Amino acid sequence: MSSISRRNFIGASTTAAVGTALTAVAATAEEKKVSENDKLNIALIGCGGMGGGDLRDHLKTGETNCVAVCDVDDSHANEKANQVEEHSGKRPDIYKDFRKVLDRDDIDTVIVATPDHWHALIAISACQAGKDVYCEKPLATSIHEGRVMVDAAEKYGRIVQIGTQQRSAEHYGDAIDFVKSGKLGKIRLIKAWAYLDWKGELPPKPDSDPPEGVDYDFWLGPAPKRPFNENRFHFNFRWYWDYSGGIATDLFIHRITRLIKALELEEPDYGMGYGDIYLWDDGRDIPDNYQMALKYPNKGPMIYVLGTMSNKYGLMHCIRGDKATLVFEEPGFKIYTEDNANEGNKEYGKCIETYERKLTGGDDAFYQGNHINHHAAIRSGSTKDLNCPVTLGHYAVAAVNVANEGYRANKLMKWDQASQTIKPA
Numbered sequence: 001m002s003s004i005s006r007r008n009f010i011g012a013s014t015t016a017a018v019g020t021a022l023t024a025v026a027a028t029a030e031e032k033k034v035s036e037n038d039k040l041n042i043a044l045i046g047c048g049g050m051g052g053g054d055l056r057d058h059l060k061t062g063e064t065n066c067v068a069v070c071d072v073d074d075s076h077a078n079e080k081a082n083q084v085e086e087h088s089g090k091r092p093d094i095y096k097d098f099r100k101v102l103d104r105d106d107i108d109t110v111i112v113a114t115p116d117h118w119h120a121l122i123a124i125s126a127c128q129a130g131k132d133v134y135c136e137k138p139l140a141t142s143i144h145e146g147r148v149m150v151d152a153a154e155k156y157g158r159i160v161q162i163g164t165q166q167r168s169a170e171h172y173g174d175a176i177d178f179v180k181s182g183k184l185g186k187i188r189l190i191k192a193w194a195y196l197d198w199k200g201e202l203p204p205k206p207d208s209d210p211p212e213g214v215d216y217d218f219w220l221g222p223a224p225k226r227p228f229n230e231n232r233f234h235f236n237f238r239w240y241w242d243y244s245g246g247i248a249t250d251l252f253i254h255r256i257t258r259l260i261k262a263l264e265l266e267e268p269d270y271g272m273g274y275g276d277i278y279l280w281d282d283g284r285d286i287p288d289n290y291q292m293a294l295k296y297p298n299k300g301p302m303i304y305v306l307g308t309m310s311n312k313y314g315l316m317h318c319i320r321g322d323k324a325t326l327v328f329e330e331p332g333f334k335i336y337t338e339d340n341a342n343e344g345n346k347e348y349g350k351c352i353e354t355y356e357r358k359l360t361g362g363d364d365a366f367y368q369g370n371h372i373n374h375h376a377a378i379r380s381g382s383t384k385d386l387n388c389p390v391t392l393g394h395y396a397v398a399a400v401n402v403a404n405e406g407y408r409a410n411k412l413m414k415w416d417q418a419s420q421t422i423k424p425a
Contacts, residue, residue: 040064040108040375045098045122047071047080048234050136051113054163055080057368058111058134059087063375067107070095073234074213096215098122102129109134109159109378117223117243120145123160127152132159132378134371137257138249139393143267143401146394147420153390161374161386162393164257171332174355176262178335184321185338187301190259192317194251194307196288201280202231202239231283239284241408246286247307248273248400255305255317257388257396262319263301267398267415268294270425273407275307292403303399324352332356 042064044055048071058064066084069092071077077094085091095101101110102125109132112122120140126133133153139162140146153160179187207227210216216228223242226232237243238250259265275290294303317328325336335353373387383389398415405422406413412425 043068045070046114047076068093072215072219115237124152127156127158136163137253146397160390162388179262185323189320190303192255192305202282269297270295271402273403
């Protein structure tokens with residue numbers, strides 16, 4: 001395989017890099033269907049916090065063997081290899097370069113749990129190498145990356161599931177069914193919330209040499225060259241535009257994905273993001289309080305998402321129609337009338353139906369559901385019943401990126417369907 005490192009991307013955008021990746025990896029996908037009785041051989045690429053969680057949940061299903069782990073940080077890779085060995089009694093092979101993992105012909109599917117700026121390149125390369133993919137959210141860092149990932153999955157006939165685990169909760173499925181039933185009437189407004197009250201300030205740290213055992217040049221990959229700084233590395237990468245889209249791609253994705261699925265939406269028509277760094281001016285360049293507003297074509301609904309560092313204060317997720325409103329209230333959701341607003345709930349009217357959260361098997365089942373669903377799709381060879389297929393992941397990334405671009409340009413932005421680009425309205 002040809003070299004993929006930061007040196008290949010100097011002076012080039014991630015968009016160009018993704019296009020290059022489609023022709024850089026000389027691998028041919030092979031159609032293969034795993035039988036119901038065979039365990040899937042999996043590999044983990046990206047051994048941080050979410051990677052460890054995904055690995056744990058894959059293994060707990062009892063349907064997989066982890067044969068390889070890969071990370072640019074030796075300590076992370078060894079930690080996850082120990083986790084596999086403790087679970088199965090067999091230590092997986094350890095790699096620093098994901099391309100060596102993809103060269104193996106005994107791997108059925110890979111978990112891509114790297115920082116966001118690597119998702120597209122690795123997932124596309126995996127599809128070309130004939131591997132199915134479980135890719136952590138967000139699908140990608142740009143709309144173009146997402147579109148190329150969709151094209152790659154289709155071209156090579158791969159099963160690609162995106163890691164928005166909430167899509168696997170039964171009550172969210174019930175809520176989607178209720179919305180599709182038409183009982184809410186014409187949907188006019190959607191509100192959703194995301195909170196980071198658990199996230200504190202990052203004490204400033206000086207630039208330094210990377211830790212021993214870390215290939216920092218490879219970690220940067222398609223991102224701009226910068227000196228190593230601990231505050232930009234591992235978990236904290238999500239607070240910088242170079243590697244992520246902030247709270248929008250980190251938590252808004254969960255909210256927006258299920259709304260897009262329920263209302264069968266695609267790309268938004270217009271979008272705007274607004275906010276700033278109000279609390280923690282500690283070097284991050286992504287706002288700590290952020291709001292996103294989207295409008296969809298053909299008089300589609302307005303979607304409003306708020307992200308804040310403050311506590312919840314009783315704010316709830318809701319889908320408002322002209323007949324009724326669906327409000328997500330743990331542990332489930334409720335339906336309120338839109339008439340007689342002075343009765344019952346002062347904002348939504350009178351509660352007429354209640355749906356309790358279903359979680360057969362406890363919290364493990366909530367997280368394992370997405371992986372079990374992914375395994376079933378691999379065995380059947382069909383994406384028909386995937387909880388979060390690559391196309392849905394793309395529509396979610398399109399939504400948050402239209403808003404993010406609006407925030408960065410301080411303008412209302414329009415999605416141009418013909419050119420597949422974001423432009424000032």
